[in-house]
Amino acid sequence: MTTLDITGTDEPATPGDAVLSFTDLEVTFGTEFGDVHAVKGVSLEVHPGEVLAVVGESGSGKSVTSTTALGLLPDNARISGTVRVGDKVVGELDQAGLRKMRGNDIAMVFQEPMTALNPVLTIGDQLTEALQLHGIAYGKMAMARAAELLRMVGIPEPERRLKQYPHELSGGQRQRVVIAMAISCDPRVIIADEPTTALDVTVQAEILDLLRSLKDKLDTGILLITHNMGVVADMADRVAVMFKGDLVETGTAQQVLTNPQHEYTKRLLGAVPRLGEGVGQDDAGVAHSVEVEHADTSRPALQLDNLVIEYHRLGKPAFRAVDDVSFTVGQGEIVGLVGESGSGKSTIGKCALGLIPAVSGHVRILGEDFGALKKKQLKDLRRRIGVVFQDPAASINPRFPVGEAIGEPLVVHGVGDPASREKRVMELLDAVELPRSFYNRFPHELSGGQRQRVSIARALTLEPELMVADEPTSALDVSVQASVLETFLSLQRDFGFACLFVSHDLAVIDMLAHRVVVLQNGRIVEQGTRDRVLRAPQEPYTKRLLAAAPVPDPTTQAERREARHRLLAELGDEVVELHVDDDESAARKARQEPGAGTSDVMRGTDPHV
Structure with a gap:
């Protein structure tokens, strides 16, 4: 043996x-x-x-x-x-x-x-x-x-x-x-x-x-x-x-x-992706101040103030999924939203897209109070928001060829004529590094990574100022994930959009984000710069998250596992056996x-x- x-x-x-x-x-x-x-x-x-x-x-x-x-x-x-x-x-x-x-x-x-x-x-x-x-x-x-x-x-x-x-x-x-x-x-x-x-x-x-x-x-x-x-x-x-x-x-x-x-x-x-090897970090994993080229903190792209979201169940008390959450995403900034399943990450993302209402609090997108807008105003605002979902196979209409899927937002918002739309789609295929011949292919003919690139291209069609990305790489192979993340970072630098990036992979967040918000049971337990939250966490929950992230080295991982078990013992948690x-x-x-x-x-x- x-x-x-x-x-x-x-x-x-x-x-x-x-x-x-x-x-x-x-x-x-x-x-x-x-x-x-x-x-x-x-x-x-x-x-x-x-x-x-x-x-x-x-x-x-x-x-x-x-x-x-x-x-x-x-x-x-x-x-x-x-x-x-x-x-x-x-x-x-x-x-x-x-x-x-x-x-x-x-x-x-x-x-x-x-x-x-x-x-x-x-x-x-x-x-x-x-x-x-x-x-x-x-x-x-x-x-x-x-x-x-x-x-x-x-x-x-x-x-x-x-x-x-x-x-x-x-x-x-x-x-x-x-x-x-x-x-x-x-x-x-x-x-x-x-x-x-x-x-x-x-x-x-x-x-x-x-x-x-x-x-x-x-x-x-x-x-x-x-x-x-x-x-x-x-x-x-x-x-x-x-x-x-x-x-x-x-x-x-x-x-x-x-x-x-x-x-x-x-x-x-x-x-x-490895913790300590994100944007602006040196070979030793030391993070330096990251300059956000397109940042404008005076007018945040997304601002959540005391947000409360509840789900109402028949015959049962309302379930509070998000409780008194406040944070901002500056213009041109990527903010990582992390936490366990059920912590409220995706719920906040859906609320930011206007897909579910808030019970109380305010959601301001690009300076507009989302809850106070009328139908036409909402449509105009949504034109300035892009979204990338976790599963590209489920988020792209399988009956549409790739060209139509990417160009659909242009049709919905009445932008351009057929010739200009086709030109725009070709430019986006180039931007996400897909061959132009994919224009007439159907989603099932593409790999998972290629479909996710199509999703990113579609999200960029209307040149959004805010992007919401909900676990966009969790279903991908590690090599495909690396390629998609590299493309995403390159596009963010080129287009300058703000991004709320939802993920449970701390190494991915470390690679992309300028700031990090940590959620537990619908509440923010810690937020700050990537360097402070991921390198010097203050809250026990954040420490548990970081300790649980595995690294691809057996010796180091064995040491991390023992350190995690010691941390759990100190915090009074049981090690699963x-x-x-x-x-x-x-x-x-x-x-x-x-x-x-x-x-x-x-x-x-x-x-x-």
Whole structure:
């Protein structure tokens, strides 16, 4: 087994003990446009108690490789090579064998817990389903086991949570439920496919603590698929880098992340945004005063005064999402708005766009009181505001070609004639570094990064004075994110627009923002210059946010993790761990031995058997 030691020494893997292995794996998809060679001769192994991270951009073959282990590829896939889960060869199993293997031997934690959970079934029903399907427990014993699983993954009041539905839990709690489902049948290996991408940094750190505890206490092998190099540094023992279906580099986390050999790996690591490397900072991460070329503080582009926003629910008290928030965004300035999910960031952005009303307080945009304007005045003001949403696939009309999508604001506001509009669109395609030939392409023909560039171009169509960007890069690969952010910064310098940039990625905020506003539970806990807030935070909440942000260096990240745990202890917060006693841990490891069955203690009595 290969283990990571922060001093850089490694223990050799024991041959033949792999809980998951791919040998010369080839996957080709037959399509109407010809064959697509998705995976090209990949060989990998995952050993008990080890985390193997598979990294690479979208389309590199990561998820296709992992999906072969579950036998879930579509019918048009042609597979060669050997995939083993324990002592089972996946390609030799029939449907009944595959169904028995899934859950018992191998389980999966998906990227988005809300889509992985059934919204019309309670948490209890979904946890007991797997237990009953695999003959582990039934009836009251299954429900007791489900409560035990929730307790193990750190969910408080598990008996009450079993009766709730997924929408009643937070994102982090839903992901813990998915992890509880994954370990319910004592699998020998878990595939974690981007398990933290949809989570903010503090919840991400908690989930990583939980997964680390899982592999340490239960000796479970984990195949981690991610594009977040900080997560790789925090979790992985070994790393495999994939590029266009090929395995281009493998090694220990220390070797790959600190001394990459392949040019593609070097490019991936070079694209990772890092705290302390933003605009106006030197190589040592020291921030200098950043001159905002187009700044005009005498007339802010956006001014929020004592803003209060509430959501009214039928038969329930109003929920106050934003409470007494005040800050400004100067002309030509980028202000980063950060905080955990549910802190009110996106709600403030929507209010600034006039999409939701404020209960009290004032929103002034470009000197105008938003709440006091009439319909025509509002339309004229909105012409001066641009917006970039988080998911470009959902924010661009799929029936419009790219040229029409970018030029739509010109049509809505009656600007120019068809010829001048086309000219303007071509200029914007040049500005966001997309080929002019994209004018007649449809969104589905573009990659995620290209679609986000189209969204930025559309936001700039009317030359806005204020831009609201809501998590515009969180769904992108690290290299694509770097390219989009570089384009965004260049455009901001050229056009001089003010920007409210909403994000939970502190490294991205550090790269872009001149000032930072930190939100918690709808209230501002800290605000100031980027240097003061990110380098010398005063509030415990800001310190927790910064401590939770991972960095792509295993040694440094191990030190940061220990420092974070010490900080949490000082603040009285609990470090998330898998709560398994020694007897249970030993029993689970015994059940995971090849040929071992499920313990009688775990089984209930099935009245139908």
